[in-house]
Amino acid sequence: MKMKMKVLLLLGCCCGLVCAGQNRSDPRDQRLFPVLSINYDYVQMPFEVSLWILLASLMKLGFHLLPVLSGVVPESCLLIVVGLLVGGLIRVMGKNPPVLDSQLFFLCLLPPIILDAGYFLPIRPFTENAGTILTFAVLGTLWNVFFMGAVLYGACRLEAGRLASVDLLSCLLFGSIVSAVDPVAVLAVFEEIHINELLHILVFGESLLNDAVTVVLYHLFEEFAHAGEVTVGDVFLGVVCFFVVALGGVMVGGVYGVLAAFTSRFTSHTRVIEPLFVFLYSYMAYLSAEVFHLSGIMALIACGVVMRPYVEANISHKSYTTIKYFLKMWSSVSETLIFIFLGVSTVAGPHAWNWTFVSITIVLCLLSRVLGVVGLTYIINKYRMVKLSGKDQFIVAYGGLRGAIAFSLAFLLSSDDFPMKDMFLTAIITVIFFTVFVQGMTIRPLVELLAVKKKKQTKCSINEEIHTQFLEHLLAGIEGVCGHYGHHHWRHKLDRFNKRYIRRCLIGGERSQEPQLVSFYNKMELKQALMLLESNSSANLSTGDTAAAPRQRSRKTLNISKEREDEIRKILRANLQKTRQRLRSYSRHTLMPDAEDEDWSETRLRKQRLQMERRMSHFLTVPAHRGSPPARRARVESDSPALAARPSILFSLADERWESRGRKPSVKFALDVEEQKLPRCVSDPGADQLLEEEDENIRHRH
């Protein structure tokens, strides 16, 4: 066997070399056969791309190995610095460093970030604050553009000299490029400071929605500059264009979202390519919107938002995990690359520095942002139930970071129409640097200083979920009694419409009938079941009574002794028959359709029902019996009390419904490792014996 392998290997090598030699050797001359030759041009493009991505990833890796640095400086700053260094290096080597190509940026680097943001957009806070977000996005950006454009024009007039040639239209165009809050930069900085949900969604939502305004204004001013003169009719058309761009983008996204949801209904037999549909439909939505100069960002967001609830109900949870991780991975790489390229492009130039222009731009950016936010908040607070305080306004104003989108838009300007393009680019880069470095670095200590509310740790609580739903119905009812159609009324109507018609079409099988409370409960169950297993393997059987019972649901740390772990593993290994079946095929064409789910439902329904009865009796009805040996009772109590309470009887319902459906764990729970443990523990003899004995005792008592 071994000999055969060696011979085959040798033959293979020889063949390879021969072919290699043949491809590269020149048929004309009879020189010696080259065993090894270099052909870099063949692989240059993919090679360089891979090298850049590898560099970006290694940088990211490096930063997290230096916690001191990453605690103080936001990652985006570090990446720009790296970009500067790399650019400098390339320049020193004599070559011209590459500039961030706008087409590459808009078509390859930006979509993953936006899709990631849109797919995981928290819908409830978004819709509750939609009015505020839209006001900031539309009116705020318009105010910024015109204020900046006008004041800059005035300053240029006053300055004379080199700036005299900058006309109003150019100033307005410059204003429109530089005043839009950038989602990439906002995400990069806000992710690290963990402020409360409201502020996060306000700034982030604004950065997403102002894309429509930016696109319209940019094209508008560009057209005007090209045409040379502006009429009132053009202005009016501009306003119409805005609505077309925004609503058109959303519609395109919505259509693709519905298509994706509908497609996912039928993918139960081809689970492997499910994530691909999500990505492809979203990307197509983006590209289709860009074809018509509609807002691609809004299309992408709309697609993600529309398709998510239905797709998640249809796909397996492995696909869900895949989607989540791929999106995070791509968006992370994109973000890193964008910031590095920003640094490199800065070194590449060309630059035209003008102290007046640049300094006025920076001052104006801050000023117009602050004025805009304060003014708009004054108006908005009249209509909000939860008013925005001064602290909130400050964070919203301070969090208006500019980023790579501004740079790319400026880069796209044609030098013929805008002879000041270089000056604009320089100014924009300076603004970006200023906002990312100064504002990005100082926002964290400022948040601490002002004691802004941080993000709550979301505890998965079934009580909170029940009451949140209860409140929704209650408020809708009270609105009905009072007779006016408010926010809750419309949401109620939308929910009913959704449930009755849309879910039936887009969600396959019986899941379309499942209420939200039940799916939430399942999610929680899954999480708790896996945590139960994790803590089971770490529970110390003899010290149950003395184990401190935390009043909060704290996670138990795994500090098992090695011997205990080995014992447990031995028990588990002895019952691996179910696992063997699952490991049978690795070929992707014969991937088992979620075999674990079936095993779960059948065996667990029995087990969980018994567990449930046991714990119910322990807590709720008759006092627990006394005669049980301390070790076993200790085992019951040693599970952290929060964990002791979660069997999932739900599996017992309509078993046929749970064939090849995925579970949807809470997002922050990593299922990959624990999932392997689960099937093994199902056949754990220890637990079953325990249950049977307890069961008998219960029957005796009753």
Add this chain to the structure above:
Amino acid sequence: MGASQSGPVHMFQDLAYKTGFSIEQIKNLHNRFIYLTQAEDTLRREHLENVSDLALNPIRRQIIEAFFDKRNMGEKEKGCLQEIGFEEFVTVLSFFRPPKPHTVDEEMKNIKKEKLRFLFNMHDTDNDGIITLDEYRRVVEELLSSYEIMGAETAKAITDAAMLEVASVTVGQMGPDEFYEGITFEQFMQILKDVEIETKMNIHFWNLDTRTVQCGK
């Protein structure tokens, strides 16, 4: 109705002072009250049941009961009324008034407590101060009642899990002889302290005239 002009205005001012609504809002609510009762003096359950929006609401029974619950009227009594006047109507609705801006923290805590008390009373139908398993189960069943195919098993399972969660969070490790009776008001406040009731349990009482809104039949 024959009352003099100053009578209702005086009453409105009293109510505004007591409940915190503005005079405009009280006037609008009064119009609504008259619309609901069809110009009778008192509101009965049938009037509320005629509101078409409520018909599709899964928890309408509890909402209607809340209007007639004496505990919500600020009295220490328990029990239900058969019919209520305008004053009680506004009192119940004042639980949903958004807190005024610049409210101090202490006051916010009180407001939150009151709102939670309202919710608690809605669940605790037998007035004994404790939400028992059965009462909670009924709540969950009603919430799920709009989905026809759900059986009683689901509600039971969810309720059990919820009760156990409350027990584990508030009481923690229990001795072998104890058993858990039900959720008291303090425990209720504790488990819902993160829900930010004071900002969520509000509806907008516009200063607009709602007379023109065609709602109901």
